[in-house]
Amino acid sequence: MLERRKVQIREQGVDLDYTGTQVNYYFVCKRKLWLYSHGLEEEAESDIVHLGKLLHEHSYQRELKEIQVVRIKIDFIEGRGEIHEIKRSRKIENAHIYQLLYYLYYLKNYAGLEAKGVINYPLLRKKYDVNLDKDKEEELRKILDSIDEIIHQQKPPEAVWISYCKTCAYRGLCWG
Numbered sequence: 565m566l567e568r569r570k571v572q573i574r575e576q577g578v579d580l581d582y583t584g585t586q587v588n589y590y591f592v593c594k595r596k597l598w599l600y601s602h603g604l605e606e607e608a609e610s611d612i613v614h615l616g617k618l619l620h621e622h623s624y625q626r627e628l629k630e631i632q633v634v635r636i637k638i639d640f641i642e643g644r645g646e647i648h649e650i651k652r653s654r655k656i657e658n659a660h661i662y663q664l665l666y667y668l669y670y671l672k673n674y675a676g677l678e679a680k681g682v683i684n685y686p687l688l689r690k691k692y693d694v695n696l697d698k699d700k701e702e703e704l705r706k707i708l709d710s711i712d713e714i715i716h717q718q719k720p721p722e723a724v725w726i727s728y729c730k731t732c733a734y735r736g737l738c739w740g
């Protein structure tokens with residue numbers, strides 16, 4: 565059973581106990597979220613993740629300066645309060661958008677900082693703006709509650725085949 569660590573900061577009911585990766589996996593696959601949250605960090609060995617890191621480093625060598633703020637890791641910051649995330653995907657996905665929304669939510673509630681978000685897609689040669697508003701904050705609170713429920717289940721959710729499984733680091737564990 566995972567230890568419940570709650571970081572209640574500034575506003576009552578604001579839970580900042582998760583990483584951006586967990587918010588991302590919530591959208592990708594609930595089973596992946598559970599496995600990752602229980603310490604099965606196979607991502608480090610995945611070729612696809614390695615490729616993503618190489619792309620990440622080569623595309624943004626000049627600007628790149630990862631910044632860790634307690635539980636979140638921001639790829640780089642530009643100008644006045646513009647936080648950037650780099651994704652190697654060939655399509656814009658909710659997992660990316662909500663991960664960055666969570667960073668904005670985190671900075672606002674942890675440090676009182678109102679930032680803007682930009683997702684950079686080097687393979688698409690596109691940028692995607694992300695902004696946190698009241699509706700998104702409310703939605704994020706519900707998502708975080710749901711993440712909390714999933715990762716505290718005794719067992720991982722059943723595996724359900726999705727196209728993402730083809731490149732998932734947990735493929736062997738789920739479909740071995």
Ligand code: SF4
Pocket residue numbers: 592593594595596599723724725726728729732733734735736738739
């Ligand atoms: S292999 Fe598929 S079902 Fe298993 S964790 Fe990855 S995405 Fe989820």
